[in-house]
Amino acid sequence: MKLTPEIKSYLYKLNKRYYKSLGIKSTVFPTLCFTVTEFNKIEGPELNKFRKIKNQYGLVCFNKKSCTMFLNVRHHKDVAELYSTLIHEMVHLKHPKLPHGKTFNNKINNIIMSDRY
Numbered sequence: 001m002k003l004t005p006e007i008k009s010y011l012y013k014l015n016k017r018y019y020k021s022l023g024i025k026s027t028v029f030p031t032l033c034f035t036v037t038e039f040n041k042i043e044g045p046e047l048n049k050f051r052k053i054k055n056q057y058g059l060v061c062f063n064k065k066s067c068t069m070f071l072n073v074r075h076h077k078d079v080a081e082l083y084s085t086l087i088h089e090m091v092h093l094k095h096p097k098l099p100h101g102k103t104f105n106n107k108i109n110n111i112i113m114s115d116r117y
């Protein structure tokens, strides 16, 4: 997808909404970035191990002082995919120690369902 101001503002809104509604307290409000170039300009030791990213959909890195959520807009084919990535990264934020798998996917599904019904 192409990164447009509309897409940006949509993602900022989602970011704010889920950060609040999930009651994430473990870290600071996530700063969003949307391109690899943008991501590589952000400084922070917690980001260094992710410098080689290119074809990733998204990631979130955080410590007690900062939190960066990278959503690789160009790598997504539509808004629905971007939405899923953002929710996925929010689950990482909310449950930092939970690995990918069934429980992780259930958390994602719960968020999506509670949002729609």
Ligand SMILES: [Zn+2]
Pocket: 088, 092, 100
């Ligand atoms: Zn993940």
